[in-house]
């Protein structure tokens with residue numbers, strides 16, 4: 001009886017090792033895109049949602065930009081709306097702009113390019129700081 005129990009638990013332990021190893025592997029794989037999502041590493045805006053890019057990628061050193069521009073509120077850019085109303089204090093930084101602003105907008109929708117331009121250029125214009133020319137944002141390497 002005693003031997004049987006020991007063998008049994010050994011077998012269970014032995015089998016349990018394989019799913020545990022797979023879990024570790026899966027977690028490691030899942031962690032990779034998560035790490036790429038850190039905004040402190042972001043230096044460029046290049047949305048995959050545009051099928052054909054007509055312009056070079058846009059310079060945007062995320063954290064440095066927001067520090068220099070003294071923007072503390074993430075929802076200035078990562079906003080949330082409900083029934084057409086802006087929700088104060090809610091943020092959507094876990095979602096790319098393209099998840100709500102389509103690259104190919106239907107009429108009446110705010111398309112992705114206009115959403116970017118409206119957000120970025122309006123503030124530069126109003127504050128008199130930051131680039132306003134195409135090449136100032138879409139920088140050639």
Ligand code: HEC
Pocket residue numbers: 036037038039042045047062066071072073074075076077078093094095096097098
């Ligand atoms: C001036 C505008 C602006 C502000 C302010 C801002 N962000 Fe962002 N952030 C962006 C843009 C643009 C992207 C790229 C979105 C896309 O890919 O569609 C982005 C992407 C991100 C991402 C994803 C990073 C990646 O590599 O995909 C995270 C996370 C993020 N921001 C967090 C924050 C947090 C937290 C704050 C406030 C502390 C903040 N952001 C403030 C503009 C801003």
Ligand code: HEC
Pocket residue numbers: 077078079080081084092095096097098099100101109110114115116118119
């Ligand atoms: C969770 C959905 C969602 C995300 C993510 C989102 N938006 Fe919006 N945005 C909306 C909605 C809804 C409106 C209001 C209706 C409309 O005009 O499309 C709006 C309006 C806007 C407007 C016009 C009003 C204003 O504030 O000037 C701009 C510009 C804009 N978004 C830019 C952006 C940018 C840039 C990003 C990414 C950093 C972004 N949005 C991410 C849903 C979203």
Ligand code: HEC
Pocket residue numbers: 045058059060061064065068069071076077116119120121123124127129130131136137
């Ligand atoms: C709420 C205001 C505001 C918004 C929104 C904003 N900016 Fe700016 N931006 C500034 C200010 C202010 C500066 C000047 C900072 C300084 O040099 O002191 C600046 C500077 C810059 C610069 C030059 C400095 C550098 O980092 O090379 C670039 C490029 C830039 N912005 C790109 C963008 C892009 C792209 C967006 C949209 C995703 C954006 N900005 C949205 C306020 C804003």
Ligand code: HEC
Pocket residue numbers: 045046047048050052053054055056057058113116117120121124131132133134135136137138
């Ligand atoms: C303040 C910064 C800023 C300025 C100034 C600006 N853009 Fe953009 N533009 C952006 C951002 C951010 C995107 C999103 C980039 C991406 O995802 O590749 C964008 C996207 C685009 C796109 C769609 C993506 C592509 O590559 O085809 C076009 C076209 C474009 N801009 C053209 C222009 C033109 C033309 C001008 C000058 C009249 C201009 N932009 C000025 C920030 C800017």
